[in-house]
Amino acid sequence: MINVTNLNKSFGNLHVLKDINLTLEKGTIFGLVGINGAGKSTFLRLLSNVLIPESGVILFDEHEIQNNQEIKKNIFYLSDQPTYTLHMTIKDLKELYKVFYPFDDQTFLSILDLFNLSENMLLNRISKGMKRQAYIAAAFASNAKYLLLDEVFDGLDPVARLKFKKLMIDQASADKIFILTSHSLRELEDICDSFGIIDEGYFKRFGHLSDELAKLTKYQIILKDKNPYSILNKDLKLLYSQQEGRVLTLIIEGNHPPLEEIFDANDYHAIDELSISFEEYFMVYQGGLSK
Secondary structure, eight states: OEEEEEEEEEETTEEEEEEEEEEEOTTOEEEEEOSTTSSHHHHHHHHTTSSOOSEEEEEETTEEOTTOHHHHTTEEEEOSSOOOOTTOBHHHHHHHHHTTSOOOHHHHHHHHHHTTOOTTOBGGGSOHHHHHHHHHHHHHHTTOSEEEETTTTTTOOHHHHHHHHHHHHHHHTTTOEEEEEOSOHHHHHHHOSEEEEEETTEEEEEEEHHHHHTTEEEEEEEESSOSOOOOSOTTSOEEEEEEETTEEEEEEESOOOOGGGTSOGGGEEEEEEEOOOHHHHHHHHHTSSOO
16 A cells, blocks of 8 residues: 655655645556656656655555665556666666566566567667566565556557556556556546546546546537537536537536436437547646637
């Protein structure tokens, strides 16, 4: 379990994280999202003890990470831009991580084989996605319980992404916790069971992904004419409205009255209820979609 209580971090006068609170149970795949500069990478660095908070408490299984080597062996942090030396091979990468973790060579080799990689490949001679795959292999082979993976899908092709997701699903059931950041919200939606949106230093939205998506309803209405349409019910919690010609799209939050109390049946040909994607959810609450 991970418990974060009243976590604060500043860089000079910039207060990046403000009283962040989070509890994650084992077996969780958590998606951490936010616009650029929101503090996602800072949060992962605080969890991994790369950075020290001004205040707040971070507990892994009720133990603090500072000066605790046993806890550190159970935390694997993969940054969005991992460093390596000029002549470093994938095998050298393995040997490096074996210094810090109870490394499983067989797991490492089997995941390399899954991604069609070999130990003798030079990191500076392979693609960005292949480097990412090598570090993913190291993450799983480390036997760490807590995997903190920043922009983890960056550079991965569709086949590699699918293989990686399957690895995470298999490993999450083995009492691990994954915290992922990615600009690809579609990828996070496929794999994460819970999420948090960081905005202005706080968790603006937080919860179980399917439960939160279920709070929104999206309608697409085919109107009978192109005139701007007015909703009958003014008490409706309307998050998004867009009309293009005779097509009106609405996103509504929470429970709402029957459709006949929202739309006049004489004004439209058809109404379809559509599913809400995590990307649309994020855009609505971040102001990317507006009324």
